Amino acid sequence: MARERLYLFDTTLRDGAQTNGVDFTLADKLTIAGMLDDLGIDYVEGGYPGANPTDTQFFCERRPLRCTFTAFGMTRRPGRSTSNDPGLAALLEAKADAICFVAKSWDYHVRVALETTPEENLASIRDSVRAAIAKGREVLLDCEHFFDGYKANPQFALACAKAAYDEGARWVVLCDTNGGALPHEVERIVGEVVKVIPGSHVGIHAHNDTEQAVANSLAAVRAGARQIQGTLNGLGERCGNANLVSIIPTLKLKPEFADRFDIGVSDAKLKTLAHASHTLDEMLNRAPNRHAPYVGESAFATKAGIHASAIMKDPATYEHVPPDTVGNRRKLLVSDQAGKSNVLAELDRIGIKVEKDDARITRLLDVVKEREAIGYAYEAADASFELLARRVLGTVPKFFDVTYFDVKVEQRSRTAEVSEMLTTAVVKVRIDGETLISAGEGNGPVNALDVALRKDLGKYQRYIEGLELTDYRVRILNGGTGAVTRVLIESQDETGERWTTIGVSPNIIDASFQALMDSIVYKLVKSGAPA
Ligand SMILES: [Zn+2]
Numbered sequence: 097m098a099r100e101r102l103y104l105f106d107t108t109l110r111d112g113a114q115t116n117g118v119d120f121t122l123a124d125k126l127t128i129a130g131m132l133d134d135l136g137i138d139y140v141e142g143g144y145p146g147a148n149p150t151d152t153q154f155f156c157e158r159r160p161l162r163c164t165f166t167a168f169g170m171t172r173r174p175g176r177s178t179s180n181d182p183g184l185a186a187l188l189e190a191k192a193d194a195i196c197f198v199a200k201s202w203d204y205h206v207r208v209a210l211e212t213t214p215e216e217n218l219a220s221i222r223d224s225v226r227a228a229i230a231k232g233r234e235v236l237l238d239c240e241h242f243f244d245g246y247k248a249n250p251q252f253a254l255a256c257a258k259a260a261y262d263e264g265a266r267w268v269v270l271c272d273t274n275g276g277a278l279p280h281e282v283e284r285i286v287g288e289v290v291k292v293i294p295g296s297h298v299g300i301h302a303h304n305d306t307e308q309a310v311a312n313s314l315a316a317v318r319a320g321a322r323q324i325q326g327t328l329n330g331l332g333e334r335c336g337n338a339n340l341v342s343i344i345p346t347l348k349l350k351p352e353f354a355d356r357f358d359i360g361v362s363d364a365k366l367k368t369l370a371h372a373s374h375t376l377d378e379m380l381n382r383a384p385n386r387h388a389p390y391v392g393e394s395a396f397a398t399k400a401g402i403h404a405s406a407i408m409k410d411p412a413t414y415e416h417v418p419p420d421t422v423g424n425r426r427k428l429l430v431s432d433q434a435g436k437s438n439v440l441a442e443l444d445r446i447g448i449k450v451e452k453d454d455a456r457i458t459r460l461l462d463v464v465k466e467r468e469a470i471g472y473a474y475e476a477a478d479a480s481f482e483l484l485a486r487r488v489l490g491t492v493p494k495f496f497d498v499t500y501f502d503v504k505v506e507q508r509s510r511t512a513e514v515s516e517m518l519t520t521a522v523v524k525v526r527i528d529g530e531t532l533i534s535a536g537e538g539n540g541p542v543n544a545l546d547v548a549l550r551k552d553l554g555k556y557q558r559y560i561e562g563l564e565l566t567d568y569r570v571r572i573l574n575g576g577t578g579a580v581t582r583v584l585i586e587s588q589d590e591t592g593e594r595w596t597t598i599g600v601s602p603n604i605i606d607a608s609f610q611a612l613m614d615s616i617v618y619k620l621v622k623s624g625a626p627a
Contacts, residue, residue, distance in 0.1 A: 102317065102347065102357040105139035105236075105269075105299065105325040106132050106340060108376070109154075110168045112331035113143065117380075124379055125154050131372055132328070133161045136360035137340075139236075139323075141166040141196060146186030155190035164234060167192035171199045171224035171237075174212035178227040188227060194234035196269070197224050201256035202245030214252055218259045225263040235265040238301060242270040243277040246285050254292055261293045267323055268293055272312060275305025275335060279315040286319035295320030302338040304330060309338035314346065317353070328376045329388070341373045345390045349417045363421075370423035371592075383567050383586070390422045397427040397475075398438075405437040436461065439485075446482050448489060460488045471573050471580045471600040479587075479595035479618040480611075486621065493627030495556060495620050498549070498613070499531065500524040503541045503605055521548040527555065542568065542608040549612060559623045560616055562590030570604065585611040589619060 140163045143151030169187035200206045206217045228235045237260035245253035257268045300316035302309040313324045330339030347353045370391040377384040386393045396419040406413045474481040486492045501523045509515040521544035525532045536547030567586035581604045588594045599610030
């Protein structure tokens with residue numbers, strides 16, 4: 097049986113840009129659009145030309161994309177003609193393949209928010225769709241608050257959708273604008289709509305206010321809708337939009353959908369999904385959500401030893417899909433609860449060859465348990481675990497010694513009211529019998545120490561040039577005799593690989609220093625630097 101085509105519409109750059117704290121530059125928008133295009137998304141909504149300078153600029157020239165590049169905007173204002181509405185004019189001028197209009201479909205909103213009549217709302221939809229088609233654009237209509245509108249007045253909500261379809265709109269998109277609809281309601285209402293408008297012209301735009309945006313999108317598809325709108329990582333205001341990063345693998349890997357539908361994302365591109373998701377987080381300067389379905393670092397992580405030994409025998413025993421299909425990897429957590437099989441599997445992944453009954457494995461497990469008892473957490477620090485394992489198994493070269501460091505934090509008054517904080521660090525490093533001294537300034541003691549330490553590592557300098565600290569987390573643990581500080585540092589290098597290292601000490605500088613050292617040593621090991 098031939099599979100039906102299901103279309104994906106991404107609104108990360110428009111609805112996603114509404115998120116608190118998200119402010120895309122033009123360069124960001126170009127990068128993200130390119131990434132979505134490469135992934136195989138059918139429609140990329142770039143923004144709202146005329147609403148702000150960035151979006152206007154984004155649409156002032158044709159962008160070299162394979163997808164249908166879409167501009168968003170309002171239908172003509174009530175009481176105006178299409179030729180006398182500057183907002184609509186800007187939208188029609190935008191260099192886009194398609195225009196996605198938003199219009200009211202809830203009679204209550206038409207009355208109260210728009211202060212116009214139902215007839216004028218329908219006329220505005222018809223006129224706007226006609227004007228955009230006359231301009232040669234593909235047209236979509238987002239029916240705002242469709243589900244609430246349908247519950248209140250189904251005839252009117254349907255009339256709005258039908259007005260656009262009859263006028264030639266390619267898609268009528270049913271929006272759950274406040275995110276309050278539930279899957280069974282969505283399935284029922286979409287089922288009613290597709291009796292009037294063919295499902296091949298119906299889309300779903302769900303928000304996540306009851307955490308069912310993904311479920312609602314899938315319910316709409318089950319009922320007949322053939323376009324799904326969403327965003328990368330579920331970005332969007334309030335609780336976010338439907339998360340395409342969860343929807344795409346579900347459509348590709350779950351037989352109910354995979355057997356019936358084709359989407360524009362190939363199997364090969366599906367393997368880049370985790371990377372795309374993390375790249376967006378990086379651009380937003382956010383740490384990726386470890387527990388994100390499919391792509392999170394913990395999505396295929398197993399802690400308990402008994403599960404781990406079953407997974408080693410056959411991964412299908414505990415995994416709902418193979419992790420590499422979405423570009424993720426299986427992770428067997430090494431922790432004080434871990435059995436031998438976790439450690440063996442992790443060593444195998446790292447590439448350390450060791451016999452199953454090697455006594456050093458037991459020794460390694462003991463060290464992990466001892467250190468976790470004083471505050472280390474190796475399941476969160478893969479690189480520190482690798483170094484520990486290599487040390488216990490005796491294979492980490494002694495690259496350099498830090499023989500001295502000193503960190504100074506000063507407050508200096510510039511005027512009576514204004515003072516500034518100055519932080520400097522001095523580090524002495526010994527390499528091949530030679531002592532190198534470096535000083536660094538930073539916005540805080542850890543930063544200054546990092547700057548000084550990485551300023552001059554002699555013959556190792558070239559290996560750490562691309563090293564960058566991407567996240568720094570501090571947690572105070574309350575031990576039996578007093579507070580202990582745990583520091584986790586996430587680093588990244590020029591290849592895009594990320595790793596996490598850990599330090600634990602009653603002193604935050606010492607804990608940070610341990611994590612920094614591990615990060616640098618890990619990078620040197622990984623790069624095959626000579627001892
Ligand atoms: Zn929305």
